[in-house]
Amino acid sequence: MQLFFEQSLNGLQFSLTLFLLAAGLTLVFGIMDVINLAHGSLYMVGAYAGALVAQRFGSFWIALPAALIVTALVGMLLERVIMRHLYGRDHLAQVLATFGLILFFNGFVTWVAGRSPLLMDIPPQLGGYIEIIPGVPYPMYRLMIIVLGIAVALGLWWLVAATRIGMLIRASSERREIVSALGMDVTKIFALVFALGAILAGLAGVVIGPIRSVQIGMGEQVLITAFVVIVVGGIGSIRGAFIGSLLIGMCDTLGRAYAPLFFKTQFSGQVADGLGATTASFLIYLLMALVLIVRPRGLFPSGR
Amino acid sequence: MTAMLELRGVTKSFAGLRANNNVSLTVDRHECHAVIGPNGAGKSTLVAQIAGELAPDEGRVLFETDDVTGWSVPRRARWGLARSFQMTELLKGMTAEDNVALAIQARRGHSFRFFRNALRDRSLREPARAALETIGLGDKADIRIEELSHGERRQVELAIALAAEPKLMLLDEPMAGLGSGEAARMIDILTALKGRMTILFVEHDMAAVFALADRISVLVAGAVICTGTPDMVRADAAVQAAYLGNDEDI
Amino acid sequence: MMFSPTPRKLAALAIILVLLAVPFWAAASGSNYVVTFASRIVIYAMVCVSLQSIVGQAGLVSFGHSLYFGLGGYVVALASFHLGEGIPLLGWSGSNEALVVWPLAMAVCAFAALIFGALSLRTTGVYFIMITLAFAQMVFFIFVGLKFYGGTDGLPLNARNLFAGQRIVDPVTFYGICVACLGLVMLFCWRLSRSRFGLVLRGAAASERRTLSLGFPVYAYRLAACVMAGAMGGLAGALWANLNRFVSPDMLSWLRSGEFLVIIVLGGLSSPFGPIVGAAAVLIIESVLSGWTDRWEVIFGPFIVLVALFAPNGLWGLLRSRRS
Numbered sequence: 001m002q003l004f005f006e007q008s009l010n011g012l013q014f015s016l017t018l019f020l021l022a023a024g025l026t027l028v029f030g031i032m033d034v035i036n037l038a039h040g041s042l043y044m045v046g047a048y049a050g051a052l053v054a055q056r057f058g059s060f061w062i063a064l065p066a067a068l069i070v071t072a073l074v075g076m077l078l079e080r081v082i083m084r085h086l087y088g089r090d091h092l093a094q095v096l097a098t099f100g101l102i103l104f105f106n107g108f109v110t111w112v113a114g115r116s117p118l119l120m121d122i123p124p125q126l127g128g129y130i131e132i133i134p135g136v137p138y139p140m141y142r143l144m145i146i147v148l149g150i151a152v153a154l155g156l157w158w159l160v161a162a163t164r165i166g167m168l169i170r171a172s173s174e175r176r177e178i179v180s181a182l183g184m185d186v187t188k189i190f191a192l193v194f195a196l197g198a199i200l201a202g203l204a205g206v207v208i209g210p211i212r213s214v215q216i217g218m219g220e221q222v223l224i225t226a227f228v229v230i231v232v233g234g235i236g237s238i239r240g241a242f243i244g245s246l247l248i249g250m251c252d253t254l255g256r257a258y259a260p261l262f263f264k265t266q267f268s269g270q271v272a273d274g275l276g277a278t279t280a281s282f283l284i285y286l287l288m289a290l291v292l293i294v295r296p297r298g299l300f301p302s303g304r
Numbered sequence: 305m306t307a308m309l310e311l312r313g314v315t316k317s318f319a320g321l322r323a324n325n326n327v328s329l330t331v332d333r334h335e336c337h338a339v340i341g342p343n344g345a346g347k348s349t350l351v352a353q354i355a356g357e358l359a360p361d362e363g364r365v366l367f368e369t370d371d372v373t374g375w376s377v378p379r380r381a382r383w384g385l386a387r388s389f390q391m392t393e394l395l396k397g398m399t400a401e402d403n404v405a406l407a408i409q410a411r412r413g414h415s416f417r418f419f420r421n422a423l424r425d426r427s428l429r430e431p432a433r434a435a436l437e438t439i440g441l442g443d444k445a446d447i448r449i450e451e452l453s454h455g456e457r458r459q460v461e462l463a464i465a466l467a468a469e470p471k472l473m474l475l476d477e478p479m480a481g482l483g484s485g486e487a488a489r490m491i492d493i494l495t496a497l498k499g500r501m502t503i504l505f506v507e508h509d510m511a512a513v514f515a516l517a518d519r520i521s522v523l524v525a526g527a528v529i530c531t532g533t534p535d536m537v538r539a540d541a542a543v544q545a546a547y548l549g550n551d552e553d554i
Numbered sequence: 555m556m557f558s559p560t561p562r563k564l565a566a567l568a569i570i571l572v573l574l575a576v577p578f579w580a581a582a583s584g585s586n587y588v589v590t591f592a593s594r595i596v597i598y599a600m601v602c603v604s605l606q607s608i609v610g611q612a613g614l615v616s617f618g619h620s621l622y623f624g625l626g627g628y629v630v631a632l633a634s635f636h637l638g639e640g641i642p643l644l645g646w647s648g649s650n651e652a653l654v655v656w657p658l659a660m661a662v663c664a665f666a667a668l669i670f671g672a673l674s675l676r677t678t679g680v681y682f683i684m685i686t687l688a689f690a691q692m693v694f695f696i697f698v699g700l701k702f703y704g705g706t707d708g709l710p711l712n713a714r715n716l717f718a719g720q721r722i723v724d725p726v727t728f729y730g731i732c733v734a735c736l737g738l739v740m741l742f743c744w745r746l747s748r749s750r751f752g753l754v755l756r757g758a759a760a761s762e763r764r765t766l767s768l769g770f771p772v773y774a775y776r777l778a779a780c781v782m783a784g785a786m787g788g789l790a791g792a793l794w795a796n797l798n799r800f801v802s803p804d805m806l807s808w809l810r811s812g813e814f815l816v817i818i819v820l821g822g823l824s825s826p827f828g829p830i831v832g833a834a835a836v837l838i839i840e841s842v843l844s845g846w847t848d849r850w851e852v853i854f855g856p857f858i859v860l861v862a863l864f865a866p867n868g869l870w871g872l873l874r875s876r877r878s
Contacts, residue, residue: 082863093863096859096862101859104851227688274699288685293673378768406757410769420749420750425750
């Protein structure tokens with residue numbers, strides 16, 4: 001039971017990190033109709049920027065804002081130089097161009113930071129454990145990620161549902177002409193949304209830095225998982241991204257915890273470990289396939 | 305007279321809004337039947353349900369004696385339904401002849417053929433060219449779709465429908481966007497088909513409707529308020545009332 | 555029919571001549587490197603021709619074609635592994651005979667394509683891209699998890715497959731087999747693109763709605779195309795496993811799927827010769843750049859971006875056909 005609570009909290013923490021990425025992906029796709037494979041690279045850039053700044057200045061609290069600023073700047077530059085030319089192009093061109101960007105970012109970061117993984121310390125203020133459920137001590141830092149994720153989710157919901165900018169974002173995803181007719185610059189809204197997505201990806205990267213190693217290629221794995229999330233949730237929908245993140249994050253974490261245990265009751269050690277690891281890693285894809293059989297456009301299809 | 309198409313109480317709602325409300329109508333063999341109505345009357349929804357793109361919430365769609373309500377779009381086409389689209393829906397990057405040849409290929413079956421060269425297949429190419437010639441586009445057969453004028457594309461739409469040798473033609477606003485010369489030509493082409501083909505067409509161009517239709521159904525707010533000959537419809541008080549607020553359409 | 559030399563026909567002829575000249579070049583240079591490198595290009599071209607038949611013709615952007623490449627390779631490796639270890643797999647003792655295991659690799663991949671295609675084709679557009687990527691990733695993880703077959707470390711083959719009972723030791727012979735297979739795959743895809751079946755696929759790519767309303771069950775046609783592409787991709791994978799005498803989950807990596815897409819776009823989507831040009835260009839560029847600097851991706855990445863932005867018709871598209 002203790003394991004279950006602990007793993008559920010881990011699952012929640014993973015889910016919310018996924019959501020930070022999936023939200024950006026789904027917004028960029030839903031509003032600009034652009035599939036951005038390089039979104040995972042922004043996550044990596046955030047993590048590296050955080051880790052490098054933390055190494056230099058020795059403080060997570062300097063690294064956090066620095067990483068956000070770096071990813072925002074990189075995101076804005078990316079939008080300006082490349083993404084802007086991809087709006088309205090076919091998906092194949094978008095896939096190709098952003099695939100090229102992944103290679104570039106991987107090469108560039110290797111150049112700047114080397115091939116070996118970087119380590120980042122958990123800030124000492126959050127180094128302890130806390131018993132939110134009696135008898136289950138849980139790392140404060142992971143708890144902070146959960147709180148942060150929930151706060152961002154609420155903030156995004158508020159931004160999209162209740163503010164003027166959110167209204168324009170929603171409008172430009174459906175009717176570009178109307179927004180232009182209102183005298184608003186669609187290009188600016190796109191740039192804004194892309195930068196927002198970049199910041200969220202960077203945020204995910206920098207907060208995950210202290211609990212996973214910061215290395216080349218870290219963005220791609222999580223990007224593919226984020227794809228699974230938005231396919232399950234329905235592309236273009238923030239709510240879908242949130243529910244999808246929870247489903248996929250929980251399924252993945254609990255699968256990894258329990259599949260090996262389950263197989264240990266059936267088979268001998270090594271076979272069980274192998275089967276457990278294999279099953280755990282394809283559970284989320286199985287879940288995706290099931291969702292697609294029932295709902296080919298995801299759980300919360302948007303208008304597009 | 306046997307009915308080629310029969311709608312029985314077709315109802316379709318979107319998010320609580322009734323687009324079609326208990327629509328019943330029949331199209332007899334070799335009849336030319338027009339559906340008119342103001343914008344937003346539910347004509348497109350009706351066309352989509354006849355073609356099979358939308359399933360009705362209630363009611364049945366019958367082709368001759370077959371209940372086709374649950375049939376897919378391709379199955380209805382293979383039965384013998386041919387349609388044209390309101391917004392031209394042609395295969396870009398291909399020539400006019402390719403477009404028509406594909407319709408003939410659909411009619412002849414055997415498309416799971418992997419080896420024979422279809423680009424030189426006379427059994428596809430000759431009828432395709434013939435269909436284009438009937439429509440007066442014989443000299444444009446080798447031109448790519450995107451290089452044809454709007455009016456010519458509308459004519460290719462019709463040639464595709466004809467090439468399928470359909471039992472029932474469903475034409476969604478065949479006059480849409482045509483200039484007056486092109487419209488006159490389209491009316492000539494359709495007049496030539498009258499009495500030989502079963503045609504259901506949706507149209508805004510009242511001159512065309514009254515020139516072509518044997519019977520007219522008037523759709524207002526999702527429901528058929530009147531069906532009859534052009535003269536009956538013209539005289540109908542309810543139709544006049546419904547159109548008074550929309551006289552730009554009539 | 556008279557031969558009228560258009561730039562494309564001349565280029566195609568040149569490609570065929572170069573492919574045939576490689577063994578002589580290798581003999582002249584006295585090293586196997588050239589012929590091995592050419593074999594890589596030929597196999598890459600083969601898997602890309604198969605991908606092109608769904609991306610270029612049917613308009614379905616599959617981002618998971620490495621699945622079939624890797625699966626085909628693993629079928630060959632597993633058949634050999636089980637034969638070597640003397641452990642039957644589901645009652646079958648395994649085999650080293652190319653004429654058995656290569657068709658088997660194609661059949662397994664065709665079956666996999668049937669299942670994954672049936673699921674993926676329920677979606678369109680960007681969903682399709684992401685789902686094909688996700689399924690390939692799933693199979694990648696399955697093989698990573700199968701520690702019995704080496705997991706991440708991969709699985710070596712003791713020797714190349716026998717071909718009709720004969721050992722294939724000479725790299726030139728193996729190259730000849732690869733070229734012959736590529737020729738067959740290209741001929742098949744070329745005929746396919748001009749067949750009635752191919753016309754339906756092209757029609758559905760141009761307008762699915764129109765093609766449905768003509769009476770074609772588009773889903774079935776696309777699924778058949780995916781199955782054929784999967785089988786051909788599997789054959790390429792089987793050859794790749796033989797070339798390197800080694801398979802690993804790296805064959806299934808999503809980066810490889812991306813590389814295949816780069817090749818077909820760079821080469822050009824309109825002709826089966828496009829992937830040969832693209833495969834040669836990409837493999838040569840990669841090999842030159844990586845020999846020059848270990849940060850070659852910094853140059854290769856932006857190069858791909860430029861191709862995507864400015865050369866949508868690829869290198870083959872630069873050669874004008876006479877008519878247009």
